[in-house]
Amino acid sequence: MATVLKSGDREKQKAAAQHASAIAGFNLSDLADEGRTRLEQCRLQVQEMLAKAEQEVEGIRKAAQELGYQQGLEHAAIDAEKKLQAKAERQAQSSTLVMEQTVKQIRDTHAKWMESYGEVLTETALAAAEKIVRRSLKTEPELLVAWAKEALYSTRSAVSLTLVVHPETLAEAGPAFEAMVMSPSLPENTHVETDGSLDKNDVVVRQDGGDIQAGLAAQLERLKELLQ
Template sequence: MAFVLKSKSEQEAASAARKASSLAGFNLDDLAGQGLAQLEHAKTEAQNVLRQAKVQAEQVLQQARQDGHAEGLQQAEKDIDARVKKEASALATQQVAAMKKATSELQQTYQEWMQQYASVLQQTILAAIEKIVVARVDSEKEILLRWTAEALSKTRAATDLTVAVHPELLAELGQQLDELVAQSDLPERTTVVPDESLSMSDVVIRQSGGEIRAGLTAQLDRLAELLQ
């Protein structure tokens, strides 16, 4: 069992920086401008249709006047009124639909951008923290001893334990690690062994039920989980 997943690599940090750079060019004012442009275009088209309907209606009315028929004139006026009302209704419907569409698109784009921004921000923060902590661990290896002690405190029920570290770390902190595992409240069969597959800043405590990672990678992964 491990208390985190994976660490962030330098490649992920570089990727986060590139994404952050691309997001820097995002402008909500431009997005709003695009939505307003769509509304204005829909409004212009609808107004053109309404204007054309009025012209056609006026032509019908003029023709009726020329014919001199009162009945035809009344019918023409009714036709004009009905056509204008119809076109006005169509104009209002079209404008409302365009506004709803533009609002929906703006909201979706904004939400997608915020999700991407949060992800990039998290990666950037983790990359920065990793650089700081790596430098601190390199200069103060005793930090690894504290992390190891915390992990060992979670293994009280184990019957035997193996503390695995990189060979160079074992050479540097071997005595302190031996003193740490010699605590009376730890299983008698608790040993410290070298493991070349581990990094200089990682510590793995193995037991029959699984393992606990207590080094830098584990700490960074735990931080990543907390930031999600």
């Protein structure tokens, strides 16, 4: 059974428009610039640490030379080079981690942006479709007849069917509805009734198993499901 979609919700459309405006101001290049800035900072830190380590190496070598201990010089140089290599490796790992975190942040933000954009786009498409169809229904009541026929034939295995429309709708397209319910393909106990509580663009098929909504609201709900 289709679900009735409430239309004309100005607050929802206003919120969707504000959301769309916020999304429009989003710029992925800002996030990319931030990532590049972080990477440049990491590169400068690596250079600074390497320079300090080299100074330490040179200082150790000079101290060893002044003491005249060749063996001490060799050991000191080896120790200093190991320290230099270890520092470089640690900083390189840190830089890699920053890069991975930045890329993940960009991907996550992009995914959220696309999801929000898709929702706004769906709401915009539905609003446009509703406006167009409402305008068409004013001059082409045959649309309601077609929707009613689809609903009736989708449940023609029922024992009895009642097609319910607004009184004005029946006045405009009564002959078409009457001819449709007389079809031999439908249950013998199939007839048309009016209900003033319905919207003029509503079409309801009542049966023992429950009501089938087939009017404008139901059609828009089906369109929304297809767009999602």
